[in-house]
Amino acid sequence: MSQDAEKSTAKLSKVEKKLNLLKKRAHLIFRNIDCVKLFNRILKKTPDEILATITESGLRGRGGAGFPTGMKWKAALEAPGAVKYVICNADEGEPGTFKDRVILERQPDKIIVGMATCAYVTKATEGYIYMRGEYNFMSKEIKACCEKWNDLFEKKDFPFRVSLRLGSGAYICGEETALIESMSGNRGEPRLRPPFPVSEGFNDMPTVVNNVETLAYVTMIMDDGLDFFKSVAKDDSMGGKVFSVSGDAAIKGVFELPLGMTVQEFVDIFGDGDTKAVQVGGFSGLCVPRKHFATTIIGYRGVQTGGSMILYNSTRSMYLVLKNYLEFFQEESCGQCAPCRIGCQQLLLGIEAMRQGTRPLSHIDKLRELVNVMGVASKCKLGMSLANPFNSITEHFFEEICSKW
Amino acid sequence: MTKDDVAEVIKTHGTERTNLLPVLQDVAATHRFLTEEDLVRVARAFKISAAEVYSVASFYSLLETQPRGRFVIRVCRTISCSMSGKGNILTKLKEILGIDLGETTPDKRFSLLETNCMGWCAEGPSMLINDTVYSHLTPEKVVEIIKEYRER
Numbered sequence: 001m002s003q004d005a006e007k008s009t010a011k012l013s014k015v016e017k018k019l020n021l022l023k024k025r026a027h028l029i030f031r032n033i034d035c036v037k038l039f040n041r042i043l044k045k046t047p048d049e050i051l052a053t054i055t056e057s058g059l060r061g062r063g064g065a066g067f068p069t070g071m072k073w074k075a076a077l078e079a080p081g082a083v084k085y086v087i088c089n090a091d092e093g094e095p096g097t098f099k100d101r102v103i104l105e106r107q108p109d110k111i112i113v114g115m116a117t118c119a120y121v122t123k124a125t126e127g128y129i130y131m132r133g134e135y136n137f138m139s140k141e142i143k144a145c146c147e148k149w150n151d152l153f154e155k156k157d158f159p160f161r162v163s164l165r166l167g168s169g170a171y172i173c174g175e176e177t178a179l180i181e182s183m184s185g186n187r188g189e190p191r192l193r194p195p196f197p198v199s200e201g202f203n204d205m206p207t208v209v210n211n212v213e214t215l216a217y218v219t220m221i222m223d224d225g226l227d228f229f230k231s232v233a234k235d236d237s238m239g240g241k242v243f244s245v246s247g248d249a250a251i252k253g254v255f256e257l258p259l260g261m262t263v264q265e266f267v268d269i270f271g272d273g274d275t276k277a278v279q280v281g282g283f284s285g286l287c288v289p290r291k292h293f294a295t296t297i298i299g300y301r302g303v304q305t306g307g308s309m310i311l312y313n314s315t316r317s318m319y320l321v322l323k324n325y326l327e328f329f330q331e332e333s334c335g336q337c338a339p340c341r342i343g344c345q346q347l348l349l350g351i352e353a354m355r356q357g358t359r360p361l362s363h364i365d366k367l368r369e370l371v372n373v374m375g376v377a378s379k380c381k382l383g384m385s386l387a388n389p390f391n392s393i394t395e396h397f398f399e400e401i402c403s404k405w
Numbered sequence: 406m407t408k409d410d411v412a413e414v415i416k417t418h419g420t421e422r423t424n425l426l427p428v429l430q431d432v433a434a435t436h437r438f439l440t441e442e443d444l445v446r447v448a449r450a451f452k453i454s455a456a457e458v459y460s461v462a463s464f465y466s467l468l469e470t471q472p473r474g475r476f477v478i479r480v481c482r483t484i485s486c487s488m489s490g491k492g493n494i495l496t497k498l499k500e501i502l503g504i505d506l507g508e509t510t511p512d513k514r515f516s517l518l519e520t521n522c523m524g525w526c527a528e529g530p531s532m533l534i535n536d537t538v539y540s541h542l543t544p545e546k547v548v549e550i551i552k553e554y555r556e557r
């Protein structure tokens with residue numbers, strides 16, 4: 001072995017060691033358990049006890065918005081309604097996110113037990129897994145899993161049925177009210193919130209919408225995981241998080257890691273040694289430049305994330321990166337409200353024009369004004385959060401946006 | 406789909422509004438797109454206007470309302486796949502199929518489209534052919550895959 005090769009294996013094993021340590025610190029979702037036994041144990045507790053446990057765990061939504069799960073369930077329980085619903089949001093469309101797919105493939109039972117636990121607490125009787133159409137290849141397995149559990153629920157006289165619904169290729173249907181519209185047989189256009197789904201959701205009845213990962217964590221907290229879950233805490237970011245790592249990364253894929261790391265700690269493990277920026281939280285998240293790696297925390301206290309981590313090294317043009325984002329949003333905006341529909345188009349045209357020199361560089365001020373207006377005037381978070389990537393990229397990589405490189 | 410086939414799909418799902426999407430998905434599954442007749446038949450059964458059915462169908466990128474080939478190829482154009490060499494994949498596909506983006510081969514076998522992130526970003530470049538995912542693509546691999554589909 002040459003000296004260089006020796007050095008690089010030594011370095012790799014050091015990184016691997018660090019990664020394994022981190023993975024061990026937060027290892028819940030992919031741990032195999034007997035879900036049927038667990039479900040029997042859950043039914044021996046009272047719904048109040050369970051709600052208290054989930055609330056105490058500090059679990060917050062893993063779909064991106066980070067709403068406390070216990071509070072959501074309590075609101076649905078207290079909302080009046082003849083029927084209540086639990087929906088598992090498996091629409092996973094945020095660019096750079098694929099962890100829900102892996103959880104669905106490897107731990108479908110945990111998702112259904114999580115939904116049943118929610119139903120037990122909130123008195124919901126119907127459950128739906130709304131899965132993106134691109135994941136149709138696993139429909140058969142998920143359907144079979146639903147049937148298996150429905151049989152068991154029936155045997156136990158547990159009044160809950162779960163079934164699968166498919167999306168058909170629209171990113172916006174991951175937004176909970178758009179998802180409900182889509183399930184209702186309509187265009188997937190978001191509703192104004194409030195009212196929130198917990199009071200007026202599917203069929204205008206109280207509805208809990210939870211992310212795949214959130215529900216899997218519920219199951220693991222019920223499986224005596226409460227202490228472990230809380231022990232992973234750093235600050236107020238309790239528990240682990242499943243990250244999807246892609247881009248210019250030395251190691252790519254799905255990893256369950258503790259929340260509360262700095263971006264630097266993350267880059268030390270996953271980077272290729274030349275990382276200049278990390279997009280935390282998908283296209284609607286923040287682009288963190290190298291100089292902020294050490295001071296940026298990944299978690300509810302710092303940068304919130306649904307788990308998408310895309311790394312960029314110094315060979316990448318951040319102009320092309322931003323352009324790719326804007327093309328995405330222009331296509332995926334549902335078009336229902338003018339600030340977002342027109343705004344997405346104009347931002348894209350704007351950076352292209354600056355690049356080609358048909359607009360002066362000062363045009364950026366107008367574009368920033370536009371994106372900030374979208375932040376207040378858009379109907380849903382798609383339009384509202386576009387300022388995150390747009391402002392962070394144009395602030396930190398302005399030369400790259402305008403130069404011919 | 407024939408009139409009877411559409412009727413059959415509608416029968417299995419029912420005509421409540423919440424079943425509209427599942428019905429459209431199943432009708433589209435056979436030909437990879439919805440014909441005007443399909444839309445009208447569904448509208449009649451659901452007792453809503455054909456325009457409304459069209460407005461729902463056209464919202465969803467996987468529910469095509471224009472003719473497509475038997476195998477619809479969707480290449481991911483989003484950033485992670487784009488950085489891992491999506492450009493070469495697309496060029497290769499255009500070359501061997503002899504069509505441009507958005508087009509269908511004259512024998513109505515293949516349509517070539519782009520799509521947004523489909524959840525295989527760590528294994529890019531990736532593409533879908535109908536419901537099947539192909540990842541870790543290289544131009545050579547693409548040639549092999551298309552060859553295999555030509556024989557189907």
Ligand SMILES: Cc1cc2nc3c(=O)[nH]c(=O)nc-3n(C[C@H](O)[C@H](O)[C@H](O)COP(=O)(O)O)c2cc1C
Pocket residue numbers: 060061062063064065066067089090091092093094171172173174175176177209210211212214215380381382
């Ligand atoms: C544009 C947009 C897309 C979203 N996509 C998803 C998604 O794919 N999966 C998801 O779980 N949540 C998504 N969300 C968040 C949901 O609206 C909702 O907050 C979440 O499903 C709640 O579940 P949680 O509390 O368990 O995170 C999206 C939100 C917006 C605004």
Ligand code: SF4
Pocket residue numbers: 172189190332333334335336337338340341378379380381382383384
């Ligand atoms: S902000 Fe965009 S995605 Fe959201 S409702 Fe308006 S147009 Fe649709």
Ligand code: FES
Pocket residue numbers: 095096097481482483484485486487521522523524525526527529531
């Ligand atoms: S970027 Fe291509 S699958 Fe996600």
